[in-house]
Structures are given as C-alpha cells and as structure tokens.
Amino acid sequence: MAKTPEIKAFVLAKCPRCRRGDMFQNSMYGFSSQKMHEHCPHCGMRYEIEPGYFYAAMYVGYAINVALAVGIGLLTYLITQEDKSPWIYIITILTASFLLAPLNFRYSRVILLYWLSPKIKYVAHYDEDK
Numbered sequence: 153m154a155k156t157p158e159i160k161a162f163v164l165a166k167c168p169r170c171r172r173g174d175m176f177q178n179s180m181y182g183f184s185s186q187k188m189h190e191h192c193p194h195c196g197m198r199y200e201i202e203p204g205y206f207y208a209a210m211y212v213g214y215a216i217n218v219a220l221a222v223g224i225g226l227l228t229y230l231i232t233q234e235d236k237s238p239w240i241y242i243i244t245i246l247t248a249s250f251l252l253a254p255l256n257f258r259y260s261r262v263i264l265l266y267w268l269s270p271k272i273k274y275v276a277h278y279d280e281d282k
Contacts (some may be wrong), residue, residue: 159195165262168269170195175262180186181254188261199265206261211261217249219255 161171173194177187191198201207209261228244 162266165258166194167192168199168266169197173197174200175265176258186254186257195255201268206264209264210261212263213256216256216260216263220248220252221245229266 158171161168165175167173167175170183173189173192174187175192177189188199190200193259224245227242228241232240
C-alpha cells in the first residue's frame with residue numbers, strides 16, 4: 153500500500169512518518185474528548201517525543217486563533233461597513249473562535265508534529281511494508 157501524499161495526510165491528521173496511522177482516536181466534533189494515540193497505530197512512532205512536547209502547540213494554536221480573529225474581524229467589517237458597534241466584532245470573533253476550537257486544538261498539534269518531525273522521520277527506522 154502506497155503512502156498518502158503529505159498534504160492529504162496532513163489534512164486527515166495522519167502520522168507524519170508513515171502517513172497511514174491516525175493521530176487521533178476519535179472525530180474532531182465528536183461528543184467524547186479529543187484524545188491522541190500515544191504511538192502511531194501503523195509504524196509505532198511516539199507522538200509526544202518528550203514530556204510537555206505539546207505545550208509548544210499552544211503557541212501554534214494562539215497564532216491560528218489570532219489569524220482567525222483578524223480574518224473574521226476583516227470579514228465582519230466588509231459585510232457590515234455601516235455598523236460601528238464593537239459588539240458585532242466581539243460576538244462574531246468569539247463565536248467563530250468557540251466553534252472552531254476543536255479544529256484549532258487538533259491542527260495546532262498536527263502542524264507542530266509535521267513541522268518538527270522531519271528530523272525524526274529519517275532517524276527512526278521502521279518496516280515500510282507493515
């Protein structure tokens with residue numbers, strides 16, 4: 153079985169090393185909590201490389217949230233140019249941030265792993281045909 157292309161594996165939250173195993177145990181908007189597998193179910197890559205590794209994902213999530221707030225704020229301005237109330241901006245930005253929080257959580261971790269894992273990808277050896 154061939155590897156999934158990297159961009160598709162990124163969008164589907166697959167393992168950055170083998171691009172076959174799922175990183176998360178359940179769906180993004182499911183009713184249960186978002187839990188990551190400790191190891192890739194396919195190649196065995198340990199996702200949390202060291203204790204506290206995903207604390208850095210908070211910075212990535214913050215950057216995503218700031219970009220989202222600026223984008224939603226600009227879009228709100230373009231749609232409601234006549235309305236000068238700051239409450240319309242506060243409500244739309246907070247609503248979008250709340251609704252997209254699961255996406256932000258998941259992709260901040262995916263971005264961090266895909267960004268930092270090329271160093272790991274070629275060091276660890278595993279059986280490609282598992």
